[in-house]
Amino acid sequence: MAWLSKLRWPIALLVIGLGVLTPLFITVYAEPADVSDPVVFSEYRADFAVAADGTLDATETITAEFPLWRHGLFRYWDIANPNDPDIRQPPDITEITLDGAPVPFELSWEDNRRFRVAKIGDPARYLDEGTHVFTIRYRIAGVLDPGGTGAEKSFPGSEGRPSDARSVFYWNVIPPGWNNPITEARISVTLPGPLTGAQCALGAGVGAPCGDMRIDGRTVEVTARAVPPRTPLSVRIGVDVATPPRPTVPWSQKWDAVLGSAPVWLIAAGVTAVAGLVAAMVLMRTTAESPPGFGVHYTPPEGLGPVQNEYIRTEAVPKHGLTATVFHLAEHGLLTLDQTEPKKWVIRSAGTARDWRAVDPVGAAVATALGVRKPGREFRADGTVSAGATLERATAKMGQAVRQWALDAGLVVRKRDEWWVRVANGVALVLAIAALFRLFGGTVWIVPFGLFFVATMNAWKPGVGLRRTAAGRELWSQAGGFHRLVATDSAESRFDFAARSDLYTAYIPFAVAAGSAALWAKKYQAATGTPAPSPGWYHVAGAHGALSGSSAGFDSFESALSSSIGAYTSSQSSSGGGGGGGGGGGGGGGGSW
Structure with a gap:
């Protein structure tokens, strides 16, 4: 969705412009009235x-x-x-x-x-x-x-x-x-x-x-x-x-609905727009953290799993965090992954009770939610509604765990005054809608409120309302440096796979969390001249030891998770209707008149 972010302002300006000109597109039509008024x-x-x-x-x-x-x-x-x-x-x-x-x-x-x-x-x-x-x-x-x-x-x-x-x-x-x-x-x-x-x-x-x-x-x-x-x-x-x-x-009456009935209101809207943009820039600067240096790191920060690494880097729970966590646990010998059919996988516990006690809080939360933390337990991602519900719950628990970990470890602190920017953003949206219905005169008032809304939209990004501490910034620098290794193709971030080929599979969970598994596999193939190897813990039906230099080898597992979650969400959205199933709690002239 990076392309959408780049087009945010052109799209916003187009929408604002259409909103401002709406009265010119609306033709007020009424059937000719009967002129035979009885009075x-x-x-x-x-x-x-x-x-x-x-x-x-x-x-x-x-x-x-x-x-x-x-x-x-x-x-x-x-x-x-x-x-x-x-x-x-x-x-x-x-x-x-x-x-x-x-x-x-x-x-x-x-x-x-x-x-x-x-x-x-x-x-x-x-x-x-x-x-x-x-x-x-x-x-x-x-x-x-x-x-x-x-x-x-x-x-x-x-x-x-x-x-x-x-x-x-x-x-x-x-x-x-x-x-x-x-x-x-x-x-x-x-x-x-x-x-x-x-x-x-x-x-x-x-x-x-x-x-x-x-x-x-x-x-x-x-x-x-x-x-x-x-x-x-x-x-x-x-x-x-x-x-x-x-x-x-200096305009005809039909433009009054757009520009107002006096030039002073048009000038006022323009001044408000400029002042609003300046205020938005100042407010957004209060929510931003200046990034530290990101020198290339060839190992992730010690003791951090892939979700923790991405969270301290971006202050957001990664989109593929659940998959990355399962892979990370499998890499450490705590789980095995076996494909039984296309889009159907079995996750089995392979660690001892002692091994599980040493796992990081995010991995522990995911394993507990999936029910695989105890030896001999298994979870089947088979596309059913119940499997989807479990995966939804595991995803939620993962997010809660990583946020709480960052707070408990003193890596981030709450900065609630930044939330006022979100309040201002919401108020601007309400005022822009009110301006569309001409509660302030002309629809030109959409411009200042709409521009302020767009300029402060980033206030809803993850991390607003939090601020990294000194320890968090140091870890941020390390995580960002490691991200350069697995997610960029610069000469500086090249890795000597010939000397440490085992680290390719060890870092797969981090590449998945960063959304760069394909690039990570491509870097391996470019450096060694051979396809990226398949991890020993990832057993794909019909596969023979290589991922063909891309992330395609991991698509089956991700697809199985998506299929199960999709079955669950579909069951929730279709539970309406006349029956009771799914409908319970938990969800110039004139005349006479």
């Missing part, structure tokens, strides 16, 4: 007052005829401006009343925060049948556009020369999304300066003339009758004042 607006009055700074104060008074079984109205506002993609115009709802009294309402966002929705009414009660009056007051900043905005569009109703003004109020005074028919509409718009003209259209496109449009000083009044559902009433009024400045963002 009819007998009168729709809207009073708009625009201040000199471009802020709109609006009051919509809706007289509605309700049937039975309706809770109230909903009103939504499109915050995007079709004439300027850099403008956002979210409403600030200041008051909503029903029949002159306050009414409960809920605010929400829809379609990647493009629409602000007010759900008006009590979900626990229905309105009485008959006439009800809703009053909605809200404020929107930056509603005055430059004078040329919309000048190219045609309006069926026009008075004066609105395009001669420095600014225009170009607005859907009846929004296009009301699902309700409107019997009579009365609109009043008051602007902060002299008016040069006004235009009006009922309906999309060129539309139809409004019922009546009148300019009175700085106020324009518009009326309309029998307005169908989902029919906008739009006005374009020229006002001779300088266009007030208004905040903009």
